Amino acid sequence: MQxxxxxxxGASSGIGKATAALLAKNGATVVAVGRxxxxxxxxxxxxxxKKGSIRIHLADVTEFSQIDRMVSETVQSFGQIDILVNSxxxxxxxxxxxxxxxxxxxxxxxNVRSVFNLIQKCLPHLEAVKGNIVNVSSVAGTRSFPGVxxxxxxxxxxxxxxxxxxxxxxxKGVRVNAVNPGxxxxxxxxxxxxxxxxxxxxxxxxxxxxxxxxxxKPEEVAELIAFLASDKAGWITGAxxxxxxxxxxxxxx
Ligand code: NDP
Numbered sequence: 001m002q003x004x005x006x007x008x009x010g011a012s013s014g015i016g017k018a019t020a021a022l023l024a025k026n027g028a029t030v031v032a033v034g035r036x037x038x039x040x041x042x043x044x045x046x047x048x049x050k051k052g053s054i055r056i057h058l059a060d061v062t063e064f065s066q067i068d069r070m071v072s073e074t075v076q077s078f079g080q081i082d083i084l085v086n087s088x089x090x091x092x093x094x095x096x097x098x099x100x101x102x103x104x105x106x107x108x109x110x111n112v113r114s115v116f117n118l119i120q121k122c123l124p125h126l127e128a129v130k131g132n133i134v135n136v137s138s139v140a141g142t143r144s145f146p147g148v149x150x151x152x153x154x155x156x157x158x159x160x161x162x163x164x165x166x167x168x169x170x171x172k173g174v175r176v177n178a179v180n181p182g183x184x185x186x187x188x189x190x191x192x193x194x195x196x197x198x199x200x201x202x203x204x205x206x207x208x209x210x211x212x213x214x215x216x217k218p219e220e221v222a223e224l225i226a227f228l229a230s231d232k233a234g235w236i237t238g239a240x241x242x243x244x245x246x247x248x249x250x251x252x253x
Pocket of ligand 1: 010012013014015016036039059060061088090091110137139181183186187188189191
């Protein structure tokens, strides 16, 4: 990762935070994007490495003018963009009968539209250095779960965006992959409206729903993202990688 410039969204929390820290530890210059300055500062403070570095960039990824600014400032400061990791995302409960249009729009706007825009805006720079993209999808992109309808649809869209983009950009030397985690212990579900007690029960239930017998850690997903973003994965593109303790192999129970 030495000499590589990586943009990581959702870097203030969970999977994005672990990924930003790992890429920097491996030597990359990381532009850590999020809205929560305190958490981004904590990420930078926690980095005890002389190899890479973290540049904090406050931005709402759904605001296209803020993304334009983030991309141009990154290129101005560091001259290139080698890696784009799209981790910012939200979940909200709801089925086909009760999902509000507002919740649907919020999830599509952040989980899909902002990713599409980020890819388009970074593309000329990624093409220039034959860089790569890793999208954070979900087991909910490949499997269907009741009660999180719009989230599942948004992640299925990310899987297809990953594959279509990979096909189109392969000839230009740009790789595009996704990771599809099972339940990972982060702030996602609490921020999505689950209360502490239900979250505890949800994690306990994860012992049964994941054949490995536990929920995942953000650092475990970060390792896969870092591998896919590295030159070691030079022949991998269009892949949607399950990293889910076997969750995606199970049937409802
Ligand atoms: P967290 O809630 O811990 O982190 C979400 C991140 O998204 C935060 O850094 C937050 O930053 C950022 N974010 C949210 N809205 C915006 C916005 N409008 N603009 C900029 N940043 C935003 O969740 P996870 O780490 O779990 O989620 C990361 C990804 O992993 C998501 O795409 C999620 O769908 C996916 N995933 C998570 C799983 C899990 O069980 N945790 C399972 C499968 C997939 P800030 O608040 O600073 O803006």
